[in-house]
Amino acid sequence: MIKASAGGGGKGMRIAWDDEETRDGFRFSSQEAASSFGDDRLLIEKFIDNPRHIEIQVLGDKHGNALWLNERECSVQRRNQKVVEEAPSIFLDPETRQAMGEQAVALAKAVKYSSAGTVEFLVDSQKNFYFLEMNTRLQVEHPVTECITGLDLVQEMILVAKGYPLRHKQEDIPISGWAVECRVYAEDPYKSFGLPSIGRLSQYQEPIHLPGVRVDSGIQPGSDISIYYDPMISKLVTYGSDRAEALKRMEDALDNYVIRGKTAHLIRNKTPMEGITETKFGGGADVDVTDMTYDSFLTGHTLTLSERNQLLAIASSVFVASQLRAQRFQEHSRVPVIRPDVAKWELSVKLHDEDHTVVASNNGPAFTVEVDGSKLNVTSTWNLASPLLSVNVDGTQRTVQCLSREAGGNMSIQFLGTVVAEGQEICVIEAMKMQNSMTAGKMGKVKLVHCKAGDTVGEGDLLVELE
Numbered sequence: 001m002i003k004a005s006a007g008g009g010g011k012g013m014r015i016a017w018d019d020e021e022t023r024d025g026f027r028f029s030s031q032e033a034a035s036s037f038g039d040d041r042l043l044i045e046k047f048i049d050n051p052r053h054i055e056i057q058v059l060g061d062k063h064g065n066a067l068w069l070n071e072r073e074c075s076v077q078r079r080n081q082k083v084v085e086e087a088p089s090i091f092l093d094p095e096t097r098q099a100m101g102e103q104a105v106a107l108a109k110a111v112k113y114s115s116a117g118t119v120e121f122l123v124d125s126q127k128n129f130y131f132l133e134m135n136t137r138l139q140v141e142h143p144v145t146e147c148i149t150g151l152d153l154v155q156e157m158i159l160v161a162k163g164y165p166l167r168h169k170q171e172d173i174p175i176s177g178w179a180v181e182c183r184v185y186a187e188d189p190y191k192s193f194g195l196p197s198i199g200r201l202s203q204y205q206e207p208i209h210l211p212g213v214r215v216d217s218g219i220q221p222g223s224d225i226s227i228y229y230d231p232m233i234s235k236l237v238t239y240g241s242d243r244a245e246a247l248k249r250m251e252d253a254l255d256n257y258v259i260r261g262k263t264a265h266l267i268r269n270k271t272p273m274e275g276i277t278e279t280k281f282g283g284g285a286d287v288d289v290t291d292m293t294y295d296s297f298l299t300g301h302t303l304t305l306s307e308r309n310q311l312l313a314i315a316s317s318v319f320v321a322s323q324l325r326a327q328r329f330q331e332h333s334r335v336p337v338i339r340p341d342v343a344k345w346e347l348s349v350k351l352h353d354e355d356h357t358v359v360a361s362n363n364g365p366a367f368t369v370e371v372d373g374s375k376l377n378v379t380s381t382w383n384l385a386s387p388l389l390s391v392n393v394d395g396t397q398r399t400v401q402c403l404s405r406e407a408g409g410n411m412s413i414q415f416l417g418t419v420v421a422e423g424q425e426i427c428v429i430e431a432m433k434m435q436n437s438m439t440a441g442k443m444g445k446v447k448l449v450h451c452k453a454g455d456t457v458g459e460g461d462l463l464v465e466l467e
Contacts, residue, residue, distance in 0.1 A: 001015055004033035007033060011037070011080075013029065013080050035430065050125060051075075051123060053123075055118050056118070057069040057118055058107075059116050059160070062114045064112075066166075067169075069145050069149050069151065071089050072085050072087045073087070084181065084182050085181045087145055088178070092127070107119055117134055117136050119134050141235075143181060148179055178243040180237070180247060181237045184259070185232050201261045207252075209256075210252055212238050212249045216234060236257065238250040315349050315411070316367075317360060318413060319347060319411060321362075322405070344360065346358075376394055377394055386402075388401060427451070446464060447466060449463070
């Protein structure tokens with residue numbers, strides 16, 4: 001592993017499996033290190049395959065006391081940057097947790113550390129753990145620790161800075177419940193999650209009305225902003241009595257999170273949180289994996305037959321509700337309208353490039369929809385002016401987002417939250433001080449080059465033509 005000696009956050013970090021990758025890694029890592037930290041010095045260390053990134057929160061005072069506040073698992077990452085964090089870890093047993101905590105406290109005491117800090121480790125499949133670094137600050141993911149311990153870390157830091165001794169003993173620190181944090185980024189996943197999605201947020205609505213949900217963001221709901229440098233929009237945190245409840249609340253929160261812009265993606269995919277939490281998920285804490293494919297990840301949620309029928313029923317009901325609303329509007333206009341007496345609506349709904357015939361009828365806010373021989377009952381308030389719509393289908397509560405409506409009546413809705421090219425390097429783009437190697441997706445010959453070294457380029461700019 002080649003790493004920048006002066007930095008962190010995945011910048012200046014490469015894995016080298018052979019001589020060629022060592023040469024390329026040295027070049028990219030030294031450039032990134034110089035650009036990010038003003039220091040191009042590198043270090044080499046052992047690469048640990050299939051690791052987990054687990055960190056221990058510590059708290060020390062000026063009187064020689066220190067505590068460990070349990071762990072956070074931060075293994076779900078992309079491009080060496082954390083994306084999902086949770087506390088506690090599903091991987092650690094009590095013995096390993098205590099051993100890691102005691103070593104983290106020993107380190108804090110050895111340097112007479114007095115504040116909140118994080119000691120980071122890599123843990124292999126046999127639960128052997130290796131020290132990475134200590135972050136002498138409060139980290140982005142600290143809310144999940146606050147959720148399971150009940151401590152306000154910012155308050156504790158202020159008290160320590162004032163000179164007060166710690167108010168708690170190690171035996172007082174609990175693990176109560178489960179917490180998960182997702183970082184919401186303005187990035188284009190179809191570009192290997194490598195480049196920020198530049199543009200304005202035209203609509204923004206946080207899911208703070210849901211139970212057990214916390215959003216930390218510098219963005220005001222409803223504001224129209226630009227994201228030019230830091231692509232992280234917010235930190236979305238959910239808390240539950242156990243992991244299943246915390247994850248379910250996260251799914252609901254993502255479904256209820258409205259972000260509209262040039263390229264806005266909230267992809268809900270259970271895979272990384274259902275046990276597959278190694279840092280190879282798109283490049284880990286200390287890994288920059290280049291052989292990952294995102295095809296299965298980007299497909300989003302795979303519908304069951306029941307969920308497919310629910311989606312068809314919801315889409316049909318939303319469409320009919322919008323048509324009925326348009327009729328009511330016309331009746332109040334000065335244009336005479338003959339209202340058609342429609343008892344049933346026979347509709348064509350396209351799903352996954354397949355056309356489905358659906359029959360819908362309504363009685364006030366309640367719809368009965370026939371899908372493939374099954375009847376589903378759909379109810380809602382049908383507030384079509386809202387980007388979020390809460391719908392009940394045969395007793396199952398669903399949240400859908402209305403993404404677009406066309407004048408001709410076509411609608412696009414989001415339901416249940418729903419590659420890396422390989423080949424010769426064509427050019428290198430620096431974005432957010434990270435070196436991004438652009439490679440050819442297929443064999444060809446360079447026809448034209450539309451840029452030169454040092455140019456500033458925008459999203460969508462044509463750089464190189466192949467033939």
